[in-house]
Amino acid sequence: MSQRAPWEEQRKLLVKLEEETDPALGCPPTKRPLDQHLRFGLINLDKPSGPSSHEVVAWVKRMLRMKHAGHGGTLETFARLEQSDGYRRASSSS
Amino acid sequence: MVTGVLPLALEDATKTIQAFLLTGKEYVCLMALHGDVEEKKVQAVLEEFVGDILQRPPVRAAVRRDVRKRRIYYIRDVEMGGRDVLFRVGCQAGTYIRKLVYDMGEVLGVGAHMRELRRTRAGSFTDGESFSLYDLMELSEAKTEEREVLARRMVKPMESAFEYVPRIYIRDSTVSSICHGAELAVPGIVRLSESIVPKMSIALFTLKDELVALSKALMSSDQMMKEDHGLAAKTVRVIMPAETYPRMWKTKTVTVQA
Numbered sequence: 001m002s003q004r005a006p007w008e009e010q011r012k013l014l015v016k017l018e019e020e021t022d023p024a025l026g027c028p029p030t031k032r033p034l035d036q037h038l039r040f041g042l043i044n045l046d047k048p049s050g051p052s053s054h055e056v057v058a059w060v061k062r063m064l065r066m067k068h069a070g071h072g073g074t075l076e077t078f079a080r081l082e083q084s085d086g087y088r089r090a091s092s093s094s
Numbered sequence: 095m096v097t098g099v100l101p102l103a104l105e106d107a108t109k110t111i112q113a114f115l116l117t118g119k120e121y122v123c124l125m126a127l128h129g130d131v132e133e134k135k136v137q138a139v140l141e142e143f144v145g146d147i148l149q150r151p152p153v154r155a156a157v158r159r160d161v162r163k164r165r166i167y168y169i170r171d172v173e174m175g176g177r178d179v180l181f182r183v184g185c186q187a188g189t190y191i192r193k194l195v196y197d198m199g200e201v202l203g204v205g206a207h208m209r210e211l212r213r214t215r216a217g218s219f220t221d222g223e224s225f226s227l228y229d230l231m232e233l234s235e236a237k238t239e240e241r242e243v244l245a246r247r248m249v250k251p252m253e254s255a256f257e258y259v260p261r262i263y264i265r266d267s268t269v270s271s272i273c274h275g276a277e278l279a280v281p282g283i284v285r286l287s288e289s290i291v292p293k294m295s296i297a298l299f300t301l302k303d304e305l306v307a308l309s310k311a312l313m314s315s316d317q318m319m320k321e322d323h324g325l326a327a328k329t330v331r332v333i334m335p336a337e338t339y340p341r342m343w344k345t346k347t348v349t350v351q352a
Contacts, residue, residue: 003145005167005184006118006258007215012288013263014319019284021266021301025339028302029251034242039105040305040333041249046224047100047213059227060102063234072101072114072216072255 098213099221107252109333117217120184125195127177129204139201140169149193164189218257253305260287260296269300269339272307278327290315307332
């Protein structure tokens with residue numbers, strides 16, 4: 001089963017306890033007020049080619065006036081370098 | 095050139111990034127062969143790479159260059175035109191596709207390099223649902239009412255990234271202690287994923303589906319179901335602000351247990 005991609009696996013939940021949650025406490029993720037929605041928010045960004053993942057994060061952070069932002073999983077930090085013929089030749093012959 | 099799904103985290107959600115780094119990825123890759131190879135052979139060789147492979151990270155990498163095992167879940171939709179090979183690959187986090195392509199070229203005997211790469215999935219984030227920098231610019235320039243509409247559409251709750259992360263739902267009365275850094279004990283468990291094994295990275299959720307913390311399992315799912323006491327998971331990173339749920343634990347009890 002673990003040969004499969006996580007998104008193609010069936011996930012089951014086991015129930016240990018029958019328990020309710022107090023509606024007065026906390027807040028379901030989809031009902032958060034806007035400021036909290038952003039504070040605990042993620043963006044699925046379609047990264048353009050050219051700028052590095054880090055540059056893109058910096059732009060978005062500034063654009064949305066955020067104090068903190070980060071990205072998950074670098075998409076080619078060295079893209080610039082690899083555009084050069086030298087690197088391409090070096091990386092395909094090493 | 096590399097494009098595609100890049101999950102971005104804002105403010106407090108930035109703490110959840112380590113969980114993204116662990117989720118599987120899918121790419122569409124354009125490989126350029128350095129010689130002519132029959133299509134049948136290409137198909138066969140690409141299929142050989144499905145399963146566990148060994149990879150040494152490239153010279154310019156963000157990690158230690160030790161050989162490591164990575165799983166290729168699938169290689170699909172292989173299309174060929176001359177020396178260009180297009181394919182879709184699903185793989186474990188931390189797989190270097192540029193390296194994979196290079197290795198494919200070696201096995202094919204003619205050599206190859208990666209010409210273009212597009213990430214089509216990172217965990218539960220797929221490229222059909224992504225937004226461009228232009229979309230985000232629109233959001234940043236929008237006025238109050240429109241801003242709310244756009245923000246709700248473009249920004250997703252951080253919990254949405256955890257769809258494929260094994261999880262435990264905990265009782266309201268346990269939330270505060272976890273937020274203060276305590277380990278999760280068995281009596282706090284309400285529901286859990288069936289696939290958990292010790293040392294696995296998991297996430298703790300409230301019964302309202304709010305993310306509480308990232309943890310490391312200390313028991314398997316079976317053990318958690320069977321036992322009525324003991325520590326089930328070690329808290330690694332608290333995400334939820336501590337004051338969200340009231341403190342329901344007594345200092346005395348904690349001292350006695352410790």
